[in-house]
Amino acid sequence: xxxxEALRHATRPKGRPSEAEQRALRAAKEELQALEEELAxxxxxxxxxxxxxxxxxxPTVPDGEREEDALELRRVGEPPxxxxxxxxxxxxxxxxxxxxxxxxxARFAYRVGPVALVELALYRFALDRLVQAGFVPVxxxxxxxxxxxxxxxxxxxxxxxxxxxxxxxxxxxxTSEVALAAYHxxxxxxxxxxxxxxxxxxxxFRREAGAAGRDTRGIFRVHQFDKVEMFVFTTPERSxxxxxxxxxxxxxxAGALGLAYRVVVTAAGDLGPAAAKKYDLEAWIPSQGRxxxxxxxxxxxxxxxxxxxxxxxxxxxxxxxxxxxxxxxTARFLVALLEQRxxxxxAVELPEVLLPYGAPARLEGRAP
Numbered sequence: 533x534x535x536x537e538a539l540r541h542a543t544r545p546k547g548r549p550s551e552a553e554q555r556a557l558r559a560a561k562e563e564l565q566a567l568e569e570e571l572a573x574x575x576x577x578x579x580x581x582x583x584x585x586x587x588x589x590x591p592t593v594p595d596g597e598r599e600e601d602a603l604e605l606r607r608v609g610e611p612p613x614x615x616x617x618x619x620x621x622x623x624x625x626x627x628x629x630x631x632x633x634x635x636x637x638a639r640f641a642y643r644v645g646p647v648a649l650v651e652l653a654l655y656r657f658a659l660d661r662l663v664q665a666g667f668v669p670v671x672x673x674x675x676x677x678x679x680x681x682x683x684x685x686x687x688x689x690x691x692x693x694x695x696x697x698x699x700x701x702x703x704x705x706x707t708s709e710v711a712l713a714a715y716h717x718x719x720x721x722x723x724x725x726x727x728x729x730x731x732x733x734x735x736x737f738r739r740e741a742g743a744a745g746r747d748t749r750g751i752f753r754v755h756q757f758d759k760v761e762m763f764v765f766t767t768p769e770r771s772x773x774x775x776x777x778x779x780x781x782x783x784x785x786a787g788a789l790g791l792a793y794r795v796v797v798t799a800a801g802d803l804g805p806a807a808a809k810k811y812d813l814e815a816w817i818p819s820q821g822r823x824x825x826x827x828x829x830x831x832x833x834x835x836x837x838x839x840x841x842x843x844x845x846x847x848x849x850x851x852x853x854x855x856x857x858x859x860x861x862t863a864r865f866l867v868a869l870l871e872q873r874x875x876x877x878x879a880v881e882l883p884e885v886l887l888p889y890g891a892p893a894r895l896e897g898r899a900p
Contacts (some may be wrong), residue, residue, distance in 0.1 A: 553838030560857040587835040589800040590809040597801030609792030611816040616876045620819035621867045630660040639754045653891035658861035667731035670713035675702040680714035683840035706733030709857040713765035717840040727766035760860040771854035775831040779860035783828045792816040806832040815868035829858030
């Protein structure tokens with residue numbers, strides 16, 4: 533850097549240079565050009581390495597790298613016991629993965645008939661609850677530029693799980709968190725306007741790279757799904773409180789549907805690049821005989837705001853707000869709901885809270 537600065541100074545002569553000085557000036561310019569190109573390469577390499585550094589975990593996050601290393605906080609509701617052979621959600625009916633595989637490949641599904649109405653009712657139910665809680669409903673774009681993916685932390689480290697439309701240099705989002713976080717990219721927010729709470733509904737796309745052989749049956753892990761997502765911009769001092777509030781909303785949705793679930797703190801090595809702390813809400817899945825994640829919520833502190841250049845005015849200066857995200861509803865709720873409430877003949881009695889949103893009161897069973 534010192535040599536480059538000296539060369540820049542040398543290329544700005546005072547007065548009219550002599551012939552010898554002109555030769556020295558040309559040599560200095562050539563050396564400066566080569567040096568600046570080298571510095572630019574090093575800067576790109578430095579920035580690439582820095583972009584891969586994740587958000588430091590919160591001190592309350594447990595150590596470990598696996599799902600089993602998560603810290604269980606509580607269990608709510610008693611997992612149902614059955615006096616008959618439990619069916620999984622595919623056997624209960626309404627899902628067609630075979631035709632979807634012919635049309636689109638593995639990990640896709642048609643939801644057909646009353647089951648489709650139940651799923652749609654779940655999304656509308658969740659959105660209604662979030663609006664009542666002060667969230668602004670948003671239908672965001674699902675195609676975004678690279679800057680939005682980078683800003684939210686999905687690039688560069690999560691590139692293998694993203695679908696990219698190369699002809700247009702756009703990415704399909706795996707969560708509306710991306711578009712909601714980028715909604716205020718490059719803006720200066722007024723502190724008195726915070727917290728800003730958004731509820732996004734969108735279709736999501738994930739390649740599920742690295743998931744070979746895992747959850748291949750049914751719709752628990754698919755390439756395309758719909759989701760209601762919560763996203764919050766808040767002051768640094770309030771982000772812990774907002775994190776607990778998001779978790780409380782997730783639990784209220786699971787509780788209103790009568791699901792048995794547990795809450796865990798995700799282990800440090802199982803966090804994504806952006807999250808400093810993450811809670812998972814895991815519902816009991818009878819066909820698997822274990823709890824599985826149906827929602828998560830993360831405090832990303834100022835990680836995303838810094839990368840997206842979102843700032844807030846405080847006093848005479850600017851600081852970065854904190855951002856948080858949380859799943860309000862996906863089709864994994866549908867899986868847990870159907871399996872936990874199944875009856876001996878395969879029928880499912882649905883919660884009354886879904887009936888105003890178009891869900892049938894009952895799904896009739898079918899022969900196994």
